Every structure is written in C-alpha cells, then in structure tokens.
Amino acid sequence: MDPQELENRLTAWWLDIAPTRQEQLLSKPPPPMPWLEESLEQAGLDRADVDSFLDAKRLDQQTTRDAGLNPRPE
Numbered sequence: 001m002d003p004q005e006l007e008n009r010l011t012a013w014w015l016d017i018a019p020t021r022q023e024q025l026l027s028k029p030p031p032p033m034p035w036l037e038e039s040l041e042q043a044g045l046d047r048a049d050v051d052s053f054l055d056a057k058r059l060d061q062q063t064t065r066d067a068g069l070n071p072r073p074e
C-alpha cells in the first residue's frame with residue numbers, strides 16, 4: 001500500500017471513530033479498549049501503522065493546546 005493510500009485509510013478510520021473513543025486512543029497510558037482490534041480488522045489496518053498515526057496525533061495535540069495565541073493575563 002502506498003503511503004498516501006495508507007494515510008487516507010488511517011484518516012478515514014479516525015474520522016469514523018466516536019470522539020470519546022478518540023480521546024481514549026490519545027490518552028497515555030490508554031485504557032483497555034476491547035473494541036480496537038475489531039475496528040482495525042474491519043478497516044484493514046495494521047496496529048503498528050495505527051500506533052504511528054496516534055503518536056503523530058498526540059504530538060499535534062501537544063503543540064496546539066496553547067500555541068501562544070492567547071494573550072497572557074496581566
């Protein structure tokens with residue numbers, strides 16, 4: 001599978017997941033998620049690819065929480 005197709009499949013899988021499950025996936029350490037393996041199987045995704053995708057999502061989340069756009073209270 002080419003990298004662009006993989007990225008598209010991962011993004012489609014991510015967008016199809018409920019927001020509460022997205023939060024579970026991004027938490028460190030993640031809680032037990034018995035639904036995850038079935039979800040990956042249905043989407044035809046490899047766990048290693050998903051783990052890399054989630055690591056990138058976590059980094060994006062950390063850098064955008066407060067990017068310095070909000071003024072500091074004086």
